[in-house]
Amino acid sequence: MEAIKNKLSLHKAGNVLEVGTGTGEFIPTLLNIFNGIDQIIGVDMDPNSVLQAKNTYIDNTKLEFIVMNAERLGYGDNTFDTVCISNALHHTPLESKVLNEMKRVLKSNGLFFINELFCDNQNEAQISHVMYHHFSSEIDRRLGIYHRQTYTKQEILDLINHRGIRIESIYEHNELKKCVRSKQDIYLVSKACRKHIERTKDFFDHIDFKKRGKKLLNG
Structure with missing residues (x-):
């Protein structure tokens, strides 16, 4: 995890969008590895999960959770400095527009962060x-x-490349x-x-x- 944090220290997270946030389980990791977070918006289609996330992080004013279909993100082009998705690619059909939508709302100099088992x-x-x-x-x-x-590791890489998302760095993290x-x-x-x-x-x-x-x- 330290190697990832060192790499990300050069990037100001700014306005962050997490797709498939669920109950917000990945939020502590985002808060830990990113610098300069202005806001994190977590979106998910499941109202119950979003409600649980809201209740869990009710005291953190930088966090907002919204029920939203990630295939039709309600944001304009080039809105976010950082977009991320964690352990949700295998919940997304291959024909899904989710990654394309994430790419659309990401600024041209922004960071696309993918975490997948x-x-x-x-x-x-x-x-x-x-x-x-x-x-x-x-x-x-x-x-x-x-x-x-x-997915296998190569299948994940192929999926990302197929969407035209440039892979800058790859890290494998094993929880000790x-x-x-x-x-x-x-x-x-x-x-x-x-x-x-x-x-x-x-x-x-x-x-x-x-x-x-x-x-x-x-x-």
Whole structure:
């Protein structure tokens, strides 16, 4: 993370737009790695997530959260100094206009910041996370929610290049933990996995999903 912070220290973040902000989980990272933030506007299509983000950061006057379709951003060309999207590319169909819209509202000398998980060349703990993500994304797709499996690193680079976004720097960040199987992590993942299993209760192959979920829990 320090390497990213050092690189970004040369850029005044100014007015920042975060697309797919969800409940605002990436906001602390943005506040940590960027200098000179005037304002961060987080947009998301889910009203419940936006409401939760507003409540979480209610005391920070630099933050604003808005329900908005990122394929039709309600801002003029060249509005923002910085645009960013975190772990949301795999929630965005390939034909989506989201990246094009982000590029449109970004100033010509602005910074386009993309943070995305990828599935190849992972260690044991990361592979477990990839398997869990693929399990949950399959359930979402069966329920009509667009959520593709995790991209490979090259697929992400190809996607960015295809949109005409210039790649200046690439960093890989691995969150360092004293214990990758801490009781807290195991509890949170187990709780989430059980919720996903419950979501399959009306599937004709619910038993198969239940077995797969239990295998992840015991992995």
